[in-house]
Amino acid sequence: MxxxxxxxxxxxxxxTEPLSHIANKKFYDSLGINVTDDVYSTFIGNSDKNIIQKIVDRYGVETDKEVLLEQCLNYYCDEFDNDPNLxxxxxxxxxxxxxxxxxxxxxxxxxxxxxxxxxxxxxxxxxxxxxxxxxxxxxxxxxxxxxxxxxxxxxxxxxxxxxxxxxxxxxxxxxxxxxxxxxxxxxxxxxxxxxxxxxxxxxxxxxxxxxxxxxxxx
CATH class of the missing domain: 3.40.50.1000 (HAD superfamily/HAD-like)
Incomplete structure (x- = not known):
């Protein structure tokens, strides 16, 4: 039982997946990187900090990972707080x-x-x-x-x-x-x-x- x-x-x-996708797209655009849907689908289920690590490794982003994580979460929270339809x-x-x-x-x-x-x-x-x-x-x-x-x-x-x-x-x-x-x-x-x-x-x-x-x- x-x-x-x-x-x-x-x-x-x-x-939250549509909301997250919008927030993450804005975040990726701010970094000047293009994350395709195929690559993005492999991120689903990963922790935010591990996604940041994958982005750094894959796209050679040089910004500090803690700073990147904070920026990513800020984009998410902004979308979340302003989405009345969630x-x-x-x-x-x-x-x-x-x-x-x-x-x-x-x-x-x-x-x-x-x-x-x-x-x-x-x-x-x-x-x-x-x-x-x-x-x-x-x-x-x-x-x-x-x-x-x-x-x-x-x-x-x-x-x-x-x-x-x-x-x-x-x-x-x-x-x-x-x-x-x-x-x-x-x-x-x-x-x-x-x-x-x-x-x-x-x-x-x-x-x-x-x-x-x-x-x-x-």
Whole structure:
């Protein structure tokens, strides 16, 4: 019986991917670099600091990495704060409430920086539902490295077999699999470049999940 659900955030809990793409495009333009969609898709699921490292390595940007990270986050926060249409992914709030009401332990394991997570959780009132919030900011390696999910399993108080992960990115699904956790891949139309084939199962609508459905996963 599954006892804990570990959620990714961007593209799973909240539809920040379009917003992030706009913010990142402005950031890349400010650096004078062209990041193609194919390259950008490989960044999805990575922590902000690891994305910055990849940009420095790939494009030879010479600005200090801490300065670059601050600039990147500033672009994101500006877009976030000025986007009145940002919403949770369809059906995910009902699922979160259903799981929490029935005693399922919920954790967040997101590659996003803490400032991004705080903005999302404050805006949508999510803090009461989650026992632990884990940011990729605190890890040397980001997804597909399994460290963040291994930490989430440990904090849940259960074994990996008693947990599931809900992920939308190729890197995230690889990380969950490497951590030995059952992974449900969420496939939305906007994430067509993300490969969910390694997930144990794939959903396209959160109405496909419920407390009863998840708790009975073997």
């Amino acid at each position: 599954k006892k804990a659900v570990i959620f990714d955030m961007d593209g799973v809990v909240v539809n 919403e949770l992914m369809p059906g995910v709030n009902d699922l979160i409430v259903d799981l929490h009401t029935n005693g399922m332990i919920l954790l967040l394991a997101s590659s996003s920086s803490k400032i991004k997570i705080e903005r999302v959780f404050t805006r949508f009132g999510l803090y009461p539902y989650f026992s632990h919030i884990i940011s990729g900011q605190d890890f040397e390696f980001s997804k597909p490295h399994p460290a963040i999910f291994m930490e989430a399993v440990e904090k849940s108080g259960f074994t990996a077999d008693e947990c599931i992960v809900i992920e939308d990115s190729t890197n995230g699904i690889k990380a969950a699999t490497a951590a030995g956790v059952y992974c449900i891949g969420y496939k939305s139309e906007e994430d067509s470049l993300q490969d969910t084939s390694l997930a144990n199962e794939v959903i396209t609508d959160f109405k496909q999940l419920s407390f009863e459905r998840i708790s009975d996963i073997k």
